[in-house]
Amino acid sequence: MKLLGARYVLTANSKFSIIENGGVLYEDEKIVEVGEYEALSSKAKDKSFYKDSILTPAFINTHVHFEFSKNSGEFCYGSFGGWLESVMSNRGEVFKDANLAIKDALKESKKSGVGTIGAISSYDMDLEALLESNLRVVYFSEVLGADTSKLKEQVDNLAKRLETSLAHKSSMFIPSLAVHSPYSISPELLESSLNLARNLNLLVSTHFLESKEELEWLEKGSGFFKHFYEDILHISNPKPNFSIESFLEAFYDLDCLFVHCLQADSKLQERILSLGKIISCPRSNLLLNQKMGLNDIIATDGKSSNINLNILDELRASFFASIAKSETSLDLEALARELVKSITTKAAHALRLENGSLESGKLADMALFSFPNLEGIKDIALHLLLYAKEAQSLIVAGSNRI
Amino acid sequence: MKLLGARYVLTANSKFSIIENGGVLYEDEKIVEVGEYEALSSKAKDKSFYKDSILTPAFINTHVHFEFSKNSGEFCYGSFGGWLESVMSNRGEVFKDANLAIKDALKESKKSGVGTIGAISSYDMDLEALLESNLRVVYFSEVLGADTSKLKEQVDNLAKRLETSLAHKSSMFIPSLAVHSPYSISPELLESSLNLARNLNLLVSTHFLESKEELEWLEKGSGFFKHFYEDILHISNPKPNFSIESFLEAFYDLDCLFVHCLQADSKLQERILSLGKIISCPRSNLLLNQKMGLNDIIATDGKSSNINLNILDELRASFFASIAKSETSLDLEALARELVKSITTKAAHALRLENGSLESGKLADMALFSFPNLEGIKDIALHLLLYAKEAQSLIVAGSNRI
Numbered sequence: 001m002k003l004l005g006a007r008y009v010l011t012a013n014s015k016f017s018i019i020e021n022g023g024v025l026y027e028d029e030k031i032v033e034v035g036e037y038e039a040l041s042s043k044a045k046d047k048s049f050y051k052d053s054i055l056t057p058a059f060i061n062t063h064v065h066f067e068f069s070k071n072s073g074e075f076c077y078g079s080f081g082g083w084l085e086s087v088m089s090n091r092g093e094v095f096k097d098a099n100l101a102i103k104d105a106l107k108e109s110k111k112s113g114v115g116t117i118g119a120i121s122s123y124d125m126d127l128e129a130l131l132e133s134n135l136r137v138v139y140f141s142e143v144l145g146a147d148t149s150k151l152k153e154q155v156d157n158l159a160k161r162l163e164t165s166l167a168h169k170s171s172m173f174i175p176s177l178a179v180h181s182p183y184s185i186s187p188e189l190l191e192s193s194l195n196l197a198r199n200l201n202l203l204v205s206t207h208f209l210e211s212k213e214e215l216e217w218l219e220k221g222s223g224f225f226k227h228f229y230e231d232i233l234h235i236s237n238p239k240p241n242f243s244i245e246s247f248l249e250a251f252y253d254l255d256c257l258f259v260h261c262l263q264a265d266s267k268l269q270e271r272i273l274s275l276g277k278i279i280s281c282p283r284s285n286l287l288l289n290q291k292m293g294l295n296d297i298i299a300t301d302g303k304s305s306n307i308n309l310n311i312l313d314e315l316r317a318s319f320f321a322s323i324a325k326s327e328t329s330l331d332l333e334a335l336a337r338e339l340v341k342s343i344t345t346k347a348a349h350a351l352r353l354e355n356g357s358l359e360s361g362k363l364a365d366m367a368l369f370s371f372p373n374l375e376g377i378k379d380i381a382l383h384l385l386l387y388a389k390e391a392q393s394l395i396v397a398g399s400n401r402i
Numbered sequence: 403m404k405l406l407g408a409r410y411v412l413t414a415n416s417k418f419s420i421i422e423n424g425g426v427l428y429e430d431e432k433i434v435e436v437g438e439y440e441a442l443s444s445k446a447k448d449k450s451f452y453k454d455s456i457l458t459p460a461f462i463n464t465h466v467h468f469e470f471s472k473n474s475g476e477f478c479y480g481s482f483g484g485w486l487e488s489v490m491s492n493r494g495e496v497f498k499d500a501n502l503a504i505k506d507a508l509k510e511s512k513k514s515g516v517g518t519i520g521a522i523s524s525y526d527m528d529l530e531a532l533l534e535s536n537l538r539v540v541y542f543s544e545v546l547g548a549d550t551s552k553l554k555e556q557v558d559n560l561a562k563r564l565e566t567s568l569a570h571k572s573s574m575f576i577p578s579l580a581v582h583s584p585y586s587i588s589p590e591l592l593e594s595s596l597n598l599a600r601n602l603n604l605l606v607s608t609h610f611l612e613s614k615e616e617l618e619w620l621e622k623g624s625g626f627f628k629h630f631y632e633d634i635l636h637i638s639n640p641k642p643n644f645s646i647e648s649f650l651e652a653f654y655d656l657d658c659l660f661v662h663c664l665q666a667d668s669k670l671q672e673r674i675l676s677l678g679k680i681i682s683c684p685r686s687n688l689l690l691n692q693k694m695g696l697n698d699i700i701a702t703d704g705k706s707s708n709i710n711l712n713i714l715d716e717l718r719a720s721f722f723a724s725i726a727k728s729e730t731s732l733d734l735e736a737l738a739r740e741l742v743k744s745i746t747t748k749a750a751h752a753l754r755l756e757n758g759s760l761e762s763g764k765l766a767d768m769a770l771f772s773f774p775n776l777e778g779i780k781d782i783a784l785h786l787l788l789y790a791k792e793a794q795s796l797i798v799a800g801s802n803r804i
Contacts, residue, residue: 283722321727324723377475
């Protein structure tokens, strides 16, 4: 058994207990006990205590497109339509020789304390790097295709990719399925894909109502996406394949992550939350759509629409933006705790994982952060959120990953 | 003559011209000419061109308290009153052996491209480090004291500190004066201090209407500051020394920087701007007062109320918070340009300096930033703001400072 202790152990359990001079006892990949370091000390041979550190659950980044890691501003920000057109023009260049950029993006994730990644993969270009990363990976094979004349090819391709992904299945690599969006898939391909998910009990993710362009398309069949299909994809007389409700209905019996949902009003948010979870990517959402989102579960999105994959930078941006946006005075420690939950417990629950909090029986996924001076610090979650730089240690499934 | 060229030269001149394959020709501490690199090439022997870089004016951080550089969260955030009480309790510890922290804070400033600092000094603890920093420093000797029984001592002390500061006067070190705030100075000490500023033609800075606590004190003589004077400073029956207007009137013929002004409505902002400039510190203001401020001229404030002195992190926080706060859709490149101006041209104008833009006759203060790929990038100010990491080169008064 091993014991890791720190001046503060932020458990992120249901009470959000923070244990001063706390310790986490673990064996192999699981946590055995959490409590005061001294009290646990006799139970472990291999033990260490960090008096200038805060120990947290390893963070969970639920939505990243690693294949776009080479982008550093070649895509246009400010509006979703402008961005999507720039992606269509430049993605070839961004995909080319992207391996090093993918590895760097993974390093950046690790440094910020991320132990689990929800990776959306369009072409399996990131598969090898993710398998080698030593991180816990929920691997969403993404499917899209609105052209039903290619349906058989699309379904076969997805089945083949899932077969490859399933061959790597383990507690560290969890094959899953992503449906790109309601504006980019045919009802037939959606049905086939979701049936695969049902049969294989896969978690599902989909982009949904990210932009006002998407809302206008689904509701009225007009606007940017009409132009996009007519002028860029050369489809004559294009029509939306779904209404908001008919798309949502398709997921009725699945565990689904609905990503962004910026254009959902509170009533629609409620409907979405009755079906699954809502994931927000604050900086990506602000850059592309100038909106903040629900921020219940926070992810960085890929470098296709973000400046980096540092989840702490993401929380800090969300923290300052949330205060600026709020009309009323906020309890900053409470805000910090909500943000920490958004990348630990809530994210773990969304990904159907047994990590995200430091409790006995949970997976031993932990991140340790050092600080120059913890003497007299009262607001631990706020301190972590504001001052954490690089993880000094990242443990996933009981093993050190940095 | 020397020539420094880059793929893009962001001049920050009145037209905000950005020159592709541009160059800045300079001699000693001044810029001679700005234009296309090739056209200027024959005029310089010492020349270099950076094809993967953006060249900008060196940034200007108009308001920093370096003496508090050792603070890393020991002070409480969330409300101004709570923060001020925590400063009173912990500042002794934060001041102790702060030299290394001050030097580190200066390094952090330099790395983010800052060439000029407006340093507010309460005790001259930062004087030596600032003189050794090789940065351009506007050195504000700060005065406070509400107790008129100590007036002579207060005036003498200020005169002595200014004498020391004036002994170092040069184009790189500009002695100036800071009045702490209307809640912490007597009318007599304010008058004496401002008369010194008049006689010596010193630029003046003052904190003003930072908190709702200050507003309540000046308007009603009640609230946190009544408690503060009675219970912490043990002054019986305390009264405010100024009304908002009587404090402002004292500065009628001086160049003054009014720092924060979060509690000024638009009419009062207009009155303040008729007398001087408004400086905002977005992250400090959000942490202490949960408000954004005018953001016309942006500074980091000290580490007493900010997580770091990286002016680029400050701009990025302000950028995302501004978008989140805005009800309408913003032009992101235009927003980025305004933010760049807030730490270049506008800041230089506020500090009465001949830098902050790359134009002939201006001081040769420049920062160079490298990027992985500038091919096809259209929004140069936005790209700089989002993706700039560390300055690869920082030139102040024509000499390299990194």
